[in-house]
Amino acid sequence: MSLAHVDPEIAELIKAEERRQADTVKLIPSENYVSRAVLEATGTVLTNKYSEGYAGKRYYEGQQVIDQIESIAIDRAKSLFGVNHANVQPYSGSPANLAIYLAFLQPGDTVMGMGLPFGGHLTHGWSVSATGKWFTPVRYGVREDTGRIDMDEVRALALEHRPKLIFCGGTAIPREIDFPAFASIAREVGAVLAADIAHIAGLIAGGAHPSPVGHADVISTTTHKTLRGPRGAMLMATSDEHATALNKAVFPGLQGGPHNHTTAAIAVALKEASTPEFSVYAHQVVANSRALAEELLARGFDLVSGGTDNHLILIDLTSKGVAGKPAAKALDRAGLETNYNTVPFDPRKPFDPSGIRIGTPSVTSRGMGEAEMRQIGAWMDEVVTAVAKDDAEDVIARVHGELSELTARFPAPGLA
Ligand SMILES: *Cc1c(COP(=O)(O)O)cnc(C)c1O
Secondary structure, eight states, rough: OOHHHHHHHHHHHHHHHHHHHSSEEEETTTOOOOOHHHHHTTTSGGOOOOOOOETTTEESSOHHHHHHHHHHHHHHHHHHTTTTTEOOOOOOOOHHHHHHHHHHHHOEEEEEEEEEEGGGGGTTTTTSSSEEEEEEEEEOOOOOOTTTHHHHHHHHHHHHHHHEEEEESSSSSOSOOOHHHHHHHHHHHHHHEEEOOOOTHHHHHSSOOOOOTTTSSSSEESSSSOOOOSSSEEEOOOOOHHHHHHHIIIIIIOOOOOOOOHHHHHHHHHHTTHHHHHHHHHHHHHHHHHHHHHHHHTTTTEEGGHHHHHHSEEEEEEGGTTEEEHHHHHHHTEEEEEEEEOOOOOOSSSTOOOOEEESHHHHTTTTHHHHHHHHHHHHHHHHHHHHHTTTOOHHHHHHHHHHHHHHHOOTTOOOO
């Protein structure tokens, strides 16, 4: 029996979300639209199968097909990123990062990562995370004058605290990550270097951002952000020793049975990511981000670090006289989906910060280019300026109307 028949309530809500996604200009940099093929693989009978262990060494029978699917996903990850080992079983980015701690640290050991308010991830040792409670975190940030990571500060902190593990990468970093510089610091202090490329994996796969391969000891990534796969994660390594430690940490260290429907969808996404079209998409994501940043700068927006090298733009709205949250809420009502975000050295509270974070992966997946980015920048300016004057209702309604023409012209992949 169909979903609509068994559970019309949920079926209707899924349709409503599909319409919402189709009608919205999605600027959240960690999101994307997966293809029909990826969606199809996700909703399959593979969800019925238990397969604790790894191909050829499982704890359940009946792995004739699953072993092949997981092996294909692993081979594609290895060839796409140019690594010797890949584990495609982590349930998501956060559990993947936990596996790195389990593989290389003891409770209480020191981990160094970017502070959450500067753009790091919770799992890089932030205080409310298990990684900040069970380990000893040391945090680096960005310079106040440049908005960029200061590698001299990172080195000084590393020499002082001697972390066993260093994370680079994050969730709100608009600039290229200097993997060789992090690697040389990690080597100097004898730390394991983990590159968390969750946000930029698709750019790396498409050749639009330098790769951490050859620099980082281990690489962690989600599969659902710029990489445009299902919700999931991967861990990659070059050395046999690191790979063995990671595999043991994922299973049996942290997880039980892998989500085989997700594994299949990861395999499909990796196949898509190895095509020339994907490389065009990755470069267009960056070109669009630059065009949107230029438009916003021309309209008096204050961008953290002054611009972007990647898919992401962090806006400090202080100069526009409005906080992040009311701006994000008004933009959402106008059909522009963003998220409010802290900016470095934010004087406001994390739940009501000064900034918003935007990005171009989703609009690029819809086929939009630089001209559309300039239009989006203009709409953002109109809405934010109106919110600051406390007179936004008419502007929100008008922008929403204009924007509907744009979303109709650029249908999102995977949506009906
Ligand atoms: C998104 C993200 C994660 C966590 O991924 P989840 O799938 O949400 O658990 C980890 N690290 C970074 C840098 C991320 O951007």
